[in-house]
Structure formats: structure tokens, C-alpha cells
Amino acid sequence: MTDARPETILTHAGTAPFDHHGIVNPPVYHASTVLFPSVAALEAADATPFETINYGRMGTPTSQALEQAVAELEGGFRAVTAASGLAAIATALTAFTKAGDHILVTDSAYGPTRRFCSEVLARFGVAVEYYDPLIGAGIAALIRPETRVVYLESPGSLTFEVQDVPAIAAAARAAGAVVLMDNTWATPLYFRPFDHGVDVSIHAATKYIVGHSDAMLGLMVCTEAAWEPVKRAAVRFGTCAGPDDVYLGLRGLRTLAVRLRRHGQAALALADWFSVQPEVERVLYPARPEDPGHGLWRRDFGGASGLFAVQFRPCSRRAVAALLDPLDLFGIGYSWGGFESLVLPVHPRRHRSATRWDAPGPLIRFHAGLEDIDDLIADLDRGFGRLRAALDEGEEPKENESVGAAHTRKGPVGPLNP
Numbered sequence: 001m002t003d004a005r006p007e008t009i010l011t012h013a014g015t016a017p018f019d020h021h022g023i024v025n026p027p028v029y030h031a032s033t034v035l036f037p038s039v040a041a042l043e044a045a046d047a048t049p050f051e052t053i054n055y056g057r058m059g060t061p062t063s064q065a066l067e068q069a070v071a072e073l074e075g076g077f078r079a080v081t082a083a084s085g086l087a088a089i090a091t092a093l094t095a096f097t098k099a100g101d102h103i104l105v106t107d108s109a110y111g112p113t114r115r116f117c118s119e120v121l122a123r124f125g126v127a128v129e130y131y132d133p134l135i136g137a138g139i140a141a142l143i144r145p146e147t148r149v150v151y152l153e154s155p156g157s158l159t160f161e162v163q164d165v166p167a168i169a170a171a172a173r174a175a176g177a178v179v180l181m182d183n184t185w186a187t188p189l190y191f192r193p194f195d196h197g198v199d200v201s202i203h204a205a206t207k208y209i210v211g212h213s214d215a216m217l218g219l220m221v222c223t224e225a226a227w228e229p230v231k232r233a234a235v236r237f238g239t240c241a242g243p244d245d246v247y248l249g250l251r252g253l254r255t256l257a258v259r260l261r262r263h264g265q266a267a268l269a270l271a272d273w274f275s276v277q278p279e280v281e282r283v284l285y286p287a288r289p290e291d292p293g294h295g296l297w298r299r300d301f302g303g304a305s306g307l308f309a310v311q312f313r314p315c316s317r318r319a320v321a322a323l324l325d326p327l328d329l330f331g332i333g334y335s336w337g338g339f340e341s342l343v344l345p346v347h348p349r350r351h352r353s354a355t356r357w358d359a360p361g362p363l364i365r366f367h368a369g370l371e372d373i374d375d376l377i378a379d380l381d382r383g384f385g386r387l388r389a390a391l392d393e394g395e396e397p398k399e400n401e402s403v404g405a406a407h408t409r410k411g412p413v414g415p416l417n418p
């Protein structure tokens with residue numbers, strides 16, 4: 001479908017009804033063993049291991065349909081499926097690194113990405129250096145002869161800094177480094193990584209692509225040059241995904257555009273509402289003109305999804321609990337990208353080393369779901385009533401009772417949660 005626009009690609013890519021009795025959706029192939037009609041045919045298939053399905057782990061027509069659809073949508077060459085977003089990140093990072101290499105990772109990266117770099121890659125002799133997400137072209141000063149990978153995530157999924165992707169990617173490429181980017185927040189619809197110098201665009205398809213909070217799935221969309229090393233790493237690691245989850249990814253993809261539009265609309269309405277509450281210091285959402293990343297976001301992005309954060313003025317853990325615990329429509333939990341609204345206290349201080357996160361009050365991340373926007377705001381409004389009652393009752397927060405301070409830790413960081 002040359003020249004088709006994204007919503008048309010979303011609707012038709014990866015389908016071939018008349019290969020399957022005219023049935024609209026591709027079948028779910030459950031496979032381990034793949035049979036060949038002769039030894040010669042088996043040997044012929046083995047001769048092209050990354051092209052031919054000779055075993056279930058190498059993929060199925062179902063995973064190929066998803067890969068084809070996402071690669072077409074994002075403008076990549078081909079894609080590789082993984083069992084989770086983190087598996088995709090780990091596979092892509094490993095594809096391009098060896099002992100003695102140096103990699104640059106944004107300080108705003110998803111926590112488990114950092115832990116993979118610091119705990120696994122470092123153990124295999126890769127020097128991991130974190131950089132200020134706002135560094136832009138200044139990244140050139142950090143690049144060494146042995147720098148193999150520059151890793152981006154924009155905006156960061158806790159702190160929402162928008163990176164200057166083209167400037168960082170240009171500096172990385174000029175030095176011969178590979179540019180990997182976590183594009184989960186924007187999805188292939190709202191940021192086009194291959195137009196901005198990225199080599200591998202990684203998605204936690206678990207989030208918006210699946211879109212219904214019911215499957216784990218990862219995708220690595222690659223340029224032509226990056227595809228073979230990524231596919232090779234995936235094959236060596238045994239990276240693959242369950243067929244039903246792959247199918248849920250394909251199914252979610254069809255409605256991605258309409259869902260995202262609505263998530264973004266709700267997020268903007270909620271973010272504007274939060275911004276005028278006196279207990280709120282600021283809202284972190286690049287679609288708002290007040291956001292420091294707004295200019296870059298407008299330059300490079302085609303839209304904003306439903307995830308944002310609210311920086312509160314200092315207040316006690318008890319007051320935050322009074323706000324959040326009884327909310328009817330916002331579930332407390334990890335992840336995002338499903339149809340439902342979610343809330344999560346986040347602690348960027350735990351996940352930083354190149355930059356500081358000094359805000360004294362709590363940072364709360366919200367995912368705007370597909371509920372009625374007025375109902376969401378009414379729920380939050382009741383929550384702020386409880387917050388104010390708790391603050392009125394209570395004394396000034398003691399230093400060690402403030403949520404921000406209580407979670408400042410020393411030493412090896414990182415609980416085993418996501």
C-alpha cells in the first residue's frame with residue numbers, strides 16, 4: 001500500500017483474507033514443530049535461517065503479520081517480535097554490544113531498562129553511561145571511539161522530558177554508533193523515528209498496541225541495516241512471543257488511531273484541570289504549551305498519548321493516600337496504554353544518576369483511559385476534596401513524612417517491581 005496514510009495502513013496492513021478462506025483476520029498459528037515434505041526441503045529452509053520459518057521459535061505467519069503491519073506503519077524495513085517490551089529492549093541492546101564497548105543511555109529511561117544495562121550489560125563488560133535527556137547535540141562530547149549505542153526514550157515515561165532526537169541521532173550516527181529508541185509513549189502513530197535518524201524503534205506493545213491490559217508483547221522495528229543483527233540476536237536468545245498475545249497485538253493495532261486520539265484528548269483535559277489546582281506545582285505533559293518540552297514536541301511529534309505526571313507541592317503520604325486510595329475510576333498499578341485509567345506514585349530520584357530530581361513533593365503519574373472525561377474529573381475532584389481535608393487536619397508534613405523524602409534511598413536501588 002504505497003502512499004497510504006497511517007489510519008489506512010492500520011486497517012489493512014498484515015492481512016491477506018484470501019489466503020485464509022476470505023476470513024478477515026489472520027489465523028493464530030500455534031507452533032513448535034514445522035514439517036517439511038522432504039529432507040531436501042528441510043535443508044533448503046535451514047540454509048536461510050532468518051528468512052524461513054523452520055521452527056516455532058523463529059516466528060509464525062501470525063507474528064510475521066504483526067511485524068509486517070508495524071514495520072509498514074512506522075516506515076521501518078522489518079520488525080522482530082518479543083515476549084515483552086523489556087525483552088525487546090534487552091535483545092536490541094545486546095544485538096549491538098560486546099565487552100569493551102561503551103553505551104550512552106538517557107537518564108530518563110524506563111527503570112527496568114536501566115537495571116538491564118547496569119546489572120546485565122555491565123557484568124558482560126559493557127561500560128554504561130547515563131546522559132542528561134536534554135543534552136541534545138551536546139551528546140557529541142560524551143561519545144568515545146568505543147561508543148556503540150546511544151539509547152533514547154522520548155518523552156521519558158516518568159518525567160516526560162522530550163529529547164532532541166534528530167540532534168542526538170545525528171551526533172551518534174556521525175560517530176558510527178547505533179541509535180536505539182523506546183517509542184512506546186508516542187507509538188508509531190505520533191512519532192516517526194526513522195525520519196529522525198533512529199536505527200531501531202522499540203515498543204512495549206503491551207501498552208497502546210495491545211491496548212486492553214491483557215497481554216505482554218514487545219516489538220523492535222528496524223532499518224534495513226539494523227534488521228539482521230537484531231533478528232540474529234533474537235534468534236540466539238530464543239526471543240519470541242506467544243501466538244495468542246501476538247494476535248491481541250494485531251487486533252489492538254486496528255483501533256490504535258481512534259483510541260489514541262481519545263486518550264490524548266482526555267489526558268489534555270485532565271492535565272489542564274490539574275494545572276489549576278493549588279496543591280499542584282506543575283503538570284508534566286508535553287502537549288501543554290507551558291511544558292518545557294512543548295516546542296520540541298510540536299516540532300517532531302504528531303500527537304500526544306494518554307500518559308502524564310503531576311508534580312504536587314510537598315504534602316504527606318497520608319494526604320496522598322487520601323486522594324488516591326478511594327478513587328473509583330483510577331486503578332493503582334503499573335503499566336498503562338489499556339482502556340482504563342490508572343494512577344501511580346513514581347520516584348524518579350531512584351532512577352537517576354546523570355541528572356538530579358529535586359522536586360520536594362510527590363510525583364504522581366496518571367494514565368487517562370477511555371472513560372467519560374467529566375466522570376474522570378469528578379472522581380479526581382472528590383479526591384482533591386479528601387486531600388484538602390487531610391491537609392487541613394494534619395500538621396505541616398514532617399521532613400521524613402513527605403512522600404518525596406521518604407523514598408530517597410541510598411545504596412543499591414531498585415525494588416524488583418517494574
Ligand SMILES: *Cc1c(COP(=O)(O)O)cnc(C)c1O
Nearest residue numbers: 084085086110157184204206217
Ligand atoms: C512498560 C514499558 C516497557 C516494558 O514493557 P513490558 O512489556 O512491560 O516489558 C518499556 N518501556 C516503557 C516506556 C514502558 O512503559
